[in-house]
Amino acid sequence: MKSVLSERKTLHPHEIERRELPARAGRAVRALADRICTALDATPGDPAEWARTLTDSALVARIDAGVSELPASLREAFRAPTSNAGATIVSRLPVTDEEFGPTPSGWNEAAAWAGDRERRARSFHFDIVMMLIARAVGEPFGWAGQQDGRLVNNILPTPGHEYEQSGASSTILLSPHSEDAFHPHRANLLMLACLRNPDEVGTTLSSVRQVELSAEQRRLLSTPTLPILPDISYGDGHQRYPAPPVPTIWCESPDGAQDSMLRYDPAYTPLDDADSEFRRAYAHLTAELERVCHTAALEPGEFLLVDNDVAVHGRVPFTARYDGTDRWLKRVNIRLPDRSRRAEEASENGYGQRVVAPFRAGA
Template identity: 50%
Template sequence: MCSNPTPVREIGPDTLISRATALVSTYETASNPELIQHLPEAAADLGDLCPPPAPATGLYVLRGLPVDDAGLGATPPHWSDASPERTAVWDVAMLLLAATAGRPFGWEGQQDGRLVHDIVPSRGHEHGQTGASSTVTLAAHNEDAFHHGRAHLMLLGCLRNPDRVATSAAAVRHTDLDGADIETLSAPVLPILPDDAYDEARGSALEPPRVPTLWQGEDGLCLRFDPAYTPLEQAGPGYRAAYGRLGRELERVRTGVRLDPGDVLVIDNDAVVHGREPFRARYDGTDRWLKRVNVRLPDRARPPAEATEHGYGQRPIDPCQER
C-alpha cells in the first residue's frame, strides 16, 4: 500500500451549516424537489468550498463539518430505513458542497432516486461487491463504471466510523504502466456490467457495449475499471495480462483513508478507483455510516464513443439540469 498522505482541506463550516439549516427549515428534507431546484442559487455565493481534486492526486479530504453522534440515532440496518429528517441538515450540506463543484445527481434505479445515498452494512449483503457489504474487501472500482453518465466526482461524507474502517483509493496517474499496456487497454474489448445495486439494469436484454479501460483525458490518463463486473474471460490472453498488470499497479499505489465523523472524501471518478477494507458489522446501531453524492462536471469531456451507449436503460436523475 502506498504511504502518500491524502491531501486535507480544512473547511469553516459556519456558513455552510447555517445555509443548510435555513434550507431545511423551509423545505424539511434534501429530497424536496423545490429544494433541489433551488440548489444552484443557494450555493452560488458559497465560494470554492469543494473544487475538483488536483489532477496529480485525484482526491482530498474536506475536514471540519460538525456531527452530533447522539442526535443521529442508530445507524440504519438498510439504506431504505434511513430517516430523511434525522440527517436533513447533513444531507443538504452535502448537496450544497456538491453544487459548488458541479451538478449533484442520482439514478432512477438506485436508492429510490435519492440524490444523497446512505452507505451502511446490511444483513444478507456481507459478501457482495456493493457499499452494503462488510466482511469482504470491496474491490477497487470507478463508481457506476457500467454507465456513460457516471459521476465525474464522488463525495463520501462520514457520519460514523467507530472501527476506523479504511476507504481505499488508487490513482491511475500514479501507476507505472508501459506504453504497450496503455495501448492494449485503450481498445474497447470488454463490457462492464451493471452492479448488484441496479436490479433493473442487470435484467436488461440490451447488448452490453464494449468499452475501453483506459483513455487520455484533458488532465492525464483516465480509467473505467470494475473487475468484479467485467467478464474478463471473454478477452484474449494479451488483454487479460495487461488488465492484470493494471490491477497490480493500482494495488501497489493504493492508499487507505480512514474517515472520521465530519470528514468528506472528494474523489475524481475518472482518475481514481476506490474500495473498502473488510470489517465485521455488528448490526447494533453503531456501525459505519457514510453519505454519498454523485457530481457531474458539465464542462468535462469523455470519449465521444460513450455518447452512443445505452446505459442498460438506466437513466440519471439530474434535476438541476432541468431548470
C-alpha cells in the first residue's frame, strides 16, 4: 500500500512532552549495566549465547536483581506518556559517537557483534541499559519471529530493504502504525533510544486522542471490520491462520475522545475488502492523523516513549549511506503492569507469532 502520510520534513519537538533524566539517574543505570556486563564476561561459556537474544536466565536474574538499585527518579522519567500526544522524549544519557562503533549493515550483524568480546564495543552495554530501564517500568519482551527473538531490537537501514514498510527501510516513508498491531499481546509502551542520527531523520507521531471524528465515524471504526496482518519482518507464514477482524478504534468510557485507543496499520490492512462507508471513515481517520502529526528527530542518548495504545509512529524518508554513519536506534517492547487488553482480544490467534517473555513467571 502507498504511504499514507506526506513527507514530514519539518520537526515539531516542542509539541511533544519532554522530561529530563537526572544526571545521577543516568550515571546509576550506566554503572549498573557496566557491573552486569563485567559479571557476564567472567561467566564461563560462550558469550554469544547470552548476548544473542538477551534471554539467558543468568542475565534475566541479574537485571531483575539490579532494578531495585535504580533511583526512583529514573522510573519517574520513564513512566508512560501522560499527555494526549501519547509520546514523550526523555533527555538524555551521556553518550559519544565513538563508543558504539560503526552502524552495522543490519540487525543480525548488530546482534552478532553483541556476542563478540572484540567487536561489541558499548552497543551491548546499551542493550543492558535499555533492559534495566524497561524492567523498571514494566515487562520487556520480544517476538520469536522477529530479529531471532531478541529483546532489544536494532533499527537501522539495511541494503536491499530500502522500499519495505519495516524498520529496515530508508528511501520511502515508513507509514504511521501501531507497533505489532496484528497481535493481541502487542506492547503497551514502545521505547526507542537513539545511538546515532547525524541526518536528523524524523520520527512521526500522531495520537488518536487529538483527532476529530463524528459519532458515525467512531461507530464505523469501532466495529470489527478488517484484519490487520503481520508486517514483512515476520515472514509470510501468516496465511495458514484465520484473519479475524478487529476494531480500528475503541473507547474505555462512553464519552469517547479523551480515552480513545487504536490499532492502526494501513500498510497491512486489506482496505479494499471493506465497503465504501468504512473506507471513507478510515480515510478520514488517516487524514486526521496527518493533521495532528508531530515530528521529532532524536539526538544521541535521547529516548522516545510511545504509548502504543494511543499513538502511531513512523519515519520520514532518508538516503542511507551504508558507510557506518547511518541512523541507529534501539527498540524495546514493554508490557505495563497496570494496563490490560480488551477481553475480546483473548480469542485472537496472533497468526502464530509467539511472545518471548523471560521476565514473566512461567513463560
